[in-house]
Amino acid sequence: MRSGSETVAKAFGLVALAAFVVAFPSLASDPFVLSVGVVIVSYAVLATAWNFVGGFTGYISLGHAAYSGLGGYATGLLILRAEVNPWLALLLGGLVVAALAVPVGIAALRVRGASFVIVSIALVLVLLLVFQSWESVTGGSDGLRVPRPFGPEVLRPEQHQRFFYLHAVLLAVMLLCWWAIDRSRFGMGLKGIREDEDKARSLGVPTVRYKLAAFVISAFFTALGGGLYALWFGFLDPIFQFSILVGSNMVLMSLLGGVRSLFGPLVGAVVVGYATEFFKAQYGDTQMHLVAMGVLLAVVVLFLPDGVIPAVRGLVARLRPEQASIREVTQEELAEEVRR
Amino acid sequence: MTVPKEGLRTEGLTKSYGGVRAVDAASVTFHHGRINALIGPNGSGKTTFFNCVTGMVKPDAGTVTYHGRDITGRGAHKIAHAGIGRSFQLCRAFPRLTAVENLLVSVRPGSVLRALAPARRKADVDRAMELLTRVGIEHLAEVEARDLSYGQQKLLELAGVLMADPETILLDEPAGGVNPALIERIGALVRELNAEGRTFLIVEHNMDMVMSLSDHVVVFDRGRPIAEGPPDTVRADPLVLAAYLGG
Numbered sequence: 001m002r003s004g005s006e007t008v009a010k011a012f013g014l015v016a017l018a019a020f021v022v023a024f025p026s027l028a029s030d031p032f033v034l035s036v037g038v039v040i041v042s043y044a045v046l047a048t049a050w051n052f053v054g055g056f057t058g059y060i061s062l063g064h065a066a067y068s069g070l071g072g073y074a075t076g077l078l079i080l081r082a083e084v085n086p087w088l089a090l091l092l093g094g095l096v097v098a099a100l101a102v103p104v105g106i107a108a109l110r111v112r113g114a115s116f117v118i119v120s121i122a123l124v125l126v127l128l129l130v131f132q133s134w135e136s137v138t139g140g141s142d143g144l145r146v147p148r149p150f151g152p153e154v155l156r157p158e159q160h161q162r163f164f165y166l167h168a169v170l171l172a173v174m175l176l177c178w179w180a181i182d183r184s185r186f187g188m189g190l191k192g193i194r195e196d197e198d199k200a201r202s203l204g205v206p207t208v209r210y211k212l213a214a215f216v217i218s219a220f221f222t223a224l225g226g227g228l229y230a231l232w233f234g235f236l237d238p239i240f241q242f243s244i245l246v247g248s249n250m251v252l253m254s255l256l257g258g259v260r261s262l263f264g265p266l267v268g269a270v271v272v273g274y275a276t277e278f279f280k281a282q283y284g285d286t287q288m289h290l291v292a293m294g295v296l297l298a299v300v301v302l303f304l305p306d307g308v309i310p311a312v313r314g315l316v317a318r319l320r321p322e323q324a325s326i327r328e329v330t331q332e333e334l335a336e337e338v339r340r
Numbered sequence: 341m342t343v344p345k346e347g348l349r350t351e352g353l354t355k356s357y358g359g360v361r362a363v364d365a366a367s368v369t370f371h372h373g374r375i376n377a378l379i380g381p382n383g384s385g386k387t388t389f390f391n392c393v394t395g396m397v398k399p400d401a402g403t404v405t406y407h408g409r410d411i412t413g414r415g416a417h418k419i420a421h422a423g424i425g426r427s428f429q430l431c432r433a434f435p436r437l438t439a440v441e442n443l444l445v446s447v448r449p450g451s452v453l454r455a456l457a458p459a460r461r462k463a464d465v466d467r468a469m470e471l472l473t474r475v476g477i478e479h480l481a482e483v484e485a486r487d488l489s490y491g492q493q494k495l496l497e498l499a500g501v502l503m504a505d506p507e508t509i510l511l512d513e514p515a516g517g518v519n520p521a522l523i524e525r526i527g528a529l530v531r532e533l534n535a536e537g538r539t540f541l542i543v544e545h546n547m548d549m550v551m552s553l554s555d556h557v558v559v560f561d562r563g564r565p566i567a568e569g570p571p572d573t574v575r576a577d578p579l580v581l582a583a584y585l586g587g
Contacts, residue, residue, distance in 0.1 A: 187459065188441065188444050196432050199428060199432045200445060201416035202420055202428075203447065
């Protein structure tokens with residue numbers, strides 16, 4: 001069972017994290033650093049959204065770019081074509097994508113393991129073609145310019161700051177949801193599906209419904225992440241929105257941090273986001289940053305197969321004295337043992 | 341003894357894989373309140389029969405009824421909700437969940453609100469601990485299942501099946517790969533649970549266990565029952581001997 005000191009440490013960590021997030025924009029030395037900060041929280045939002053299905057059910061979707069891309073386009077198109085308020089457009093976009101995720105999920109979640117991975121990719125490729133070809137609506141390969149939600153009086157650094165906080169709030173909401181599911185019966189059923197789906201069924205878990213619910217929640221949050229990014233970045237191009245790379249990045253960040261941990265995807269996003277910028281700065285215009293990134297990921301997979309967070313937790317547990325393998329027995333317990 | 345009530349019953353149950361009829365028009369009745377055993381040579385269709393009954397696979401033809409109600413082809417979770425629990429042939433505990441969490445996965449039918457309630461509710465945890473105590477592994481409650489020994493995992497799986505409080509329990513080779521002392525213990529548990537009114541259907545190769553434990557034995561060969569009755573009668577049946585000795 002959990003000790004009091006652990007709870008205190010957790011609460012302290014949480015407060016420190018929140019304080020850092022709140023202070024970051026004023027700590028950032030220039031708008032570029034701030035924009036990198038926005039990119040990293042955006043990564044964290046997408047990876048955490050992905051983890052609602054990947055972490056809980058173990059269904060590895062490589063095609064989550066479909067939902068972030070659709071979220072972005074839905075938001076942009078609602079603003080441009082229907083003149084909806086940008087924030088309402090963002091929310092509506094998320095709901096539209098969630099509705100779409102129902103039939104997609106019903107079809108895709110019928111297959112498991114590697115087959116699911118392949119099926120998940122299919123939708124991204126279809127959407128890429130559709131959004132490139134349907135020029136009259138989507139703008140095609142020329143892209144779609146999404147109007148900024150803030151007026152022209154809000155200058156660029158100020159924009160970055162506002163979007164940094166907006167992303168952070170969305171991330172906080174998602175983390176809260178993930179935490180609530182993690183400790184619920186629903187979450188326990190999902191984890192059963194991840195560990196052994198047939199056994200979970202035999203224990204009464206309605207696996208089809210549970211998987212679908214997790215999938216739809218994940219698609220909804222992914223779409224919100226994509227929509228918020230579109231509002232910040234202001235431009236959508238199908239080739240970048242519906243890209244396998246975007247989806248595989250969500251998977252990599254989550255695996256890197258640890259898919260079974262609440263903060264795993266966030267940690268992964270910070271590592272990947274920071275490392276990407278660092279290597280880019282080191283190697284300039286060459287493609288060397290991709291090589292360096294590959295080496296980093298290989299090292300993590302080799303030495304921390306469960307991700308960063310479980311590895312750190314394991315280390316802490318090993319260093320703690322009371323976590324010995326031999327259980328301490330009180331006198332009462334001994335007496336009880338004898339009486340038996 | 342009173343006249344046994346009909347519990348689980350199959351009629352013409354058939355399941356083929358490719359050209360092989362794993363279960364071939366099997367009609368069997370398992371009486372309620374008893375310890376029924378299902379035996380037969382390897383590949384005689386016992387596990388496929390189990391899977392058809394528990395909804396893990398859909399039968400091609402035939403019906404499964406439980407207390408007279410047709411449950412053929414229902415989803416596995418619905419059959420679990422109907423009161424039929426099962427274990428798996430090679431022990432299957434959820435490896436990266438703790439022992440107590442393994443039990444908490446068990447889901448009883450309920451509303452969305454019920455599903456969103458905390459998993460570690462006191463009543464549920466208490467019940468889980470009670471069952472872990474019953475099988476004798478309560479001191480391992482917070483240990484992940486993958487760190488338990490094979491025998492402990494078997495006991496954990498049994499406790500997990502009990503969590504849903506099923507009135508009928510199907511065990512697929514409970515003695516497989518288990519040491520003699522533990523076989524004794526599992527046998528004693530089965531007897532105890534039967535005395536509480538739970539019906540058992542056990543697939544088992546360990547003949548000592550089958551003969552000492554069961555009230556009623558059904559022998560499968562090539563996907564269908566070839567003999568049934570009390571253990572002593574079945575043991576002497578020439579058809580059974582032929583099936584086992586490769587007649």
